[in-house]
Each structure stands twice: as structure tokens, then as C-alpha cells.
Amino acid sequence: MKNEFQVIADLIEKDKKVLDVGCADGTLMKFLKENKNINIRGLEISKEKVQECIAKGLTVIEGNAEKDLKQFPDKSFDYVILSQTLQAFLNPELVLDELLRVGKKAIVTIPNFGYWKVRFHLLFKGTMPITKTLPDEWYNTPNLHMCTIKDFFHFVKSKDIKIFKSLALNDINTSIINDSNLGVKNLFADLGIFLIEQ
């Protein structure tokens, strides 16, 4: 399991009720169910991935986060997870609001467009950056709203959303992001992980 999932799992206490939005093949869901006794649900848009989740014995709903989160009552989950998907929505702000309505807390991870390799790629190659977390070409990427850790940090603060924890990930290294090191983390982290609450 990738390090990102381990870091997310560490943020969640045992026996909680969790919704994984864009749960893909259910790897994280399965881990949380088996290791932390989490009452876990998934929402996934791809029919193939939904089938993979069912084959793992996971409860998953085929659906689109932009349309289908509204069926869940307010604060019906202890945590709602959104892993590396926010940037792919037509309206990320609306999805973020929904995550925070449905979940008591939300864990959002974003691929960092401010990562130095991304910046160098564009600066020196002059073509759209392709990295481990951004593997697609400009013409087939699902990403519509790329942002940096700094962008997300400011955005969340501007919406008066409480940040409990913000973590910077680079391969296997995890470190805490705060106001004073934001610039550095924005340069050296591949991925940002935020634990937030409205």
C-alpha cells in the first residue's frame, strides 16, 4: 500500500465510520476495515473499480461525487476521505463544501503543482509537467484545477475551514506543514495531506 494511504490511515482512530470518495479499487478501504475496524463506505465513478471493490467485499456506491454526495445526511460520517481527486472536479469548491457537510472531518490530499520537479519540468523542458503523481499528458489528464500546497492552504483558510493537520509527503518522508515552512514544503513536497473541519 502506498505511503499516502498509510499516512491517511494513521489520521483515523479505530471503530469510526468513514466514507472514501473516489475509492478506486478499495485498497485503502480494505486496509481501514481490516486494521482499524472502520465502518467503511466508498463512492466510485468507474464501473470496473466498483466491481473490484465488490470483489473485496466492500460496500461501494457507483456514483459521481459532484452529484451523489448530496444524498448523505449532514455529519453522517466521522471522516470523509478524498485522495488526489479534488483537482479533477468541475467545481472543487462545491465538492469540498459537500465533504465537510457530510463528514465531521475530511481528509483531502492533493498532488502539489508547486513541487520543484514540476516547476523544473515546465521551466526547462517547456512542456506540461509529468511526474509520479501527475502521470498524464496535457491532452488526456483528468485534472482540471491543478493547485499547489500553498494555494490549497490559503483557499481553506479563506473559507474559514479549520486545519487540524497538514502534512507534506515526499516519497516516504512525511513532515508537518505550518505557516512558517509553507514556502519550503510547497517546493519539496510531492503531495499535501490535510485534515480539515468546517
Added chain:
Amino acid sequence: MNTEKNIKTLIVKKPLKLDCGKTIKDFPIAYETYGSLNSKKDNAILVFHALTGDQFVTGINPVTNKEGWWSYAVGPNKAIDTNKYFVICSNVIGGCLGSYGPSHKGPDQKIFGTNFPVITINDMVNAQYNLLDHFGIDKLFSITGGSMGGMQVLQFISNFPDKSKTVIPIATTSSHSAQNIAFNELGRQAITADSNWKEGNYTSNDTNPGKGLAVARMAAHITYLSKKGLQEKFGRKLQEREDLKFGFDADFQIESYLRYQGSVFVDRFDANSYLYITRAMDYFDLAKQFNGNLSEAFINTKAKFFIISFTSDWLYPTQENKDIVIALNSIGADVGFVEIESDKGHDSFLLDVPDFLSALKNFLDKSYEEN
């Protein structure tokens, strides 16, 4: 058609008060089982059949000598694995394969015909509930069914919230739509317009309203398929002829196919049963039973739901299945949902649709492991 020796019957002694106000007692429920009930009695699956189905889910139906209606899904090593599970299915009341219905005799020893009480989906499941007592099953492992079978699944878990561990409604709805009612009315009108129908008293004259019933089946059959599926299978292909005949014979293969579907149907189905069962479907509105709040129907159950729809099903479209998912999510129920890609229309649940069958199998087997 009379092979009563092959039909297992439970006589329900307990009176059953029907929604129409009448009470029935000492009535038969015809059923069939597959696989075996384990010693813990925790492996039973109650399957509910659709409008024209019966208790013979799989294998050779001893009455029609054809494959059971859900042979693709039910059997040894299949999605509903009879090596593992004990499958029970019964003919709905109002039906015509052994369960109490309009072709039975009433207390006056005359065949009921339209004097049979109008029954509902609720009545059907309340009648079938007696099978649990009969087999000494405290809690079913699962209940499932497609189309009208799915309606029974929803009604059953609403009536008996702690009697099944898992619940699988397939290609169904919680409320029959105007379009659904319209198609059923078309079928009923075709039957009652047949001069042989005779206000439902045809059996005493031994002449069936076969033409009307065949037309009803033909119209309904179209609703079970998709436009794309029909076009791919038949297109404008002609039936055993080089050119159009400028007459009203079946020039096109699709015409011939529908006529065949109609003709084989009348051999196995009773016209009055068709009236009664379609009526039961039309009356089905689960939300209305709970003052318009569908969620209330499921508020007392802890069962695990898995809802399945099909992309090309326009009779019970995905949105109507999703409405059930939404009602369940709004009360925090354990519900999974998948829409299966298929161009086979509403009939997809009866056919060899691998993604559907594997989803059904995986859900059941994984849920059973957690038992």
C-alpha cells in the same frame, strides 16, 4: 400442463388479511428449493420471481420442460451457488403454478376467475413469509429478485426488518411509474378485449383468451428489451422470404419473433393471473405506505443492501433504482450500488451478463464469509 405431482405445496393454515380487506386461510403456496439447508440454518436465500416467473428458478422446469427462468444466476457454482446456499422460491399468490390464484376453486367450489381477491405485493410477501416457519429458518442469509421480484424484496425487508442479513433488489422500483402502469393496462385491455375472456369465466367454458394474452405478452416483451438490442438482433431482416409480401403476415423477423413469444406464453400462463399480478405491480408504492417517505420503509432494518440496475433498462431505469439507494443512504443504511453496462434491456438480469453475475456472486460470497 397438469403435472401437479412435481409441485411442492405448503398449505398455509393461518389466516392472512389481504390489503383489499378480505381474509384468506388454508391456502396453498407452491414452492421449490435448491441446494440444502445447513445445520445452522444460516444459508437460506429467498428468491422472488417476476411477473411471469414461477418457483422453478433453475434446472428444467417440470411443467414447461424448459430451463428455469434464472438458470444463468442460480445453480451449482453459479452466482447464487446452490452448493453453498439453500435457495427457496415460491409461486406468488395470484399466480398460476400451484399457489392460490384465480384458477383455483373458491369456497363455493366454482373457479374463482375474477372473484379471486385483488392481491398486492404486500400480500404476496406476507404469504411467502410462512415458508420461513415451514423450514424453521429464523433469519435468511439473503433475499433477492429482479423486476417485480425486486419489489417483493423491498416489501419483505420493510415488513420483516430482521429476517434477512442481506437484501438484493435488482432492476426494480419502489413505486410503479405512470409508464409502467400504462404498459400493464395495455396488456390487461388486450386480455379483456378477447371475446374468450368472458369476464374471467373462461376456464369453465374451456376456451382461453389466448389471443388477448399473447398480445399482452408481445407488448410487454418489447418493454423488456432495448431499442439497440432489438435493432442488432433483428434490424429489418425479413422472415423466410426474399422480399416484402404486401400483406399482413409476419414479413419481418421481429414480427415473427414476437408472435412466437406470445404463442409459447399462452401455453404456460393464465390470463386471469396476468390481470391480477399486473394489478399488484401497479398498486405497488412503498413510499406511500410510509406517508411518502421511502426511508421510513427501511428505518428498522440493519440488513446490508446491494442494489443493481442496468444501463439499457428503460422499464425500471437506473434512476428509479438509485432512488432506493438515496432513501437508504439518507438513514445511514449499509448500501452498495452498481449500474451494469448491458444493451439487453430490462431482461439483462435474466440473461448471461457476466459483470452482473460476478457482482452478484462476489457480494453474496463475501457477505457470507463475514457471516
